[in-house]
Amino acid sequence: MSVQIRAIYESSYLNIISTIFKDLGLPRLIDRLVPVNPQCQTRASDVVWLLTLDILSGRQALVHVERWAHDIDLPKLIRLGLSPSWFNDDAIARHLYRLYDANIHAVLSACLVQIYKKEGIPLRVFHADTTDVSVYGTYESASPDALRITHGYNRHHRWQKQIGFGLIGNEDGIPFYGDVHDGNLPDKTWNPEVLSRVQKQLKQAKIEEEWIYPILPP
Known part of the structure; x- marks a missing residue:
């Protein structure tokens, strides 16, 4: 029997952060506030999720996020089917514009309110x-x-x-x-x-x- 190894990723604290992000229900909430565009391979919630992981692991410039995404287990950390090549700086910028158009302050407030309610803070x-x-x-x-x-x-x-x-x-x-x-x-x-x-x-x-x-x- 032959075993083919496609990729090796370091198991790090990003797995914990990603699990917390998901358990808080933030991806679903963001997708509701910034509706998913069926013509896009990615969602605004994917970008928020990825940038959160990026900020907490050293903060890459947007132009380097795509390269950094190749070094992490993207399908496991965010969701299945995602490709690092979909997160170039142009794609990220489009979702940031969509977040702004959806009233970024309202999106942030809704996320923080949900965290306080869910955790009883x-x-x-x-x-x-x-x-x-x-x-x-x-x-x-x-x-x-x-x-x-x-x-x-x-x-x-x-x-x-x-x-x-x-x-x-x-x-x-x-x-x-x-x-x-x-x-x-x-x-x-x-x-x-x-x-x-x-x-x-x-x-x-x-x-x-x-x-x-x-x-x-x-």
């Missing part, structure tokens, strides 16, 4: 903070509702072109809300706006008890 006290990332070049918004990459003051009070990031988590640091916002949005404006969104997510997660929202001085 407590959320009596939560912490919020923002940060910024500086960018270079010229950016033009396609519409007034699009993200504004513009000048603003960073954490060191320097005037620079930037975008902002906000994150809210519970007392154990588990994220409950996250967003990307205009580069010139100050914290004093972001805080009250985000509170209404968080309250809506709390109701979705059926977390009815009183909660504390500490706002730290800048």
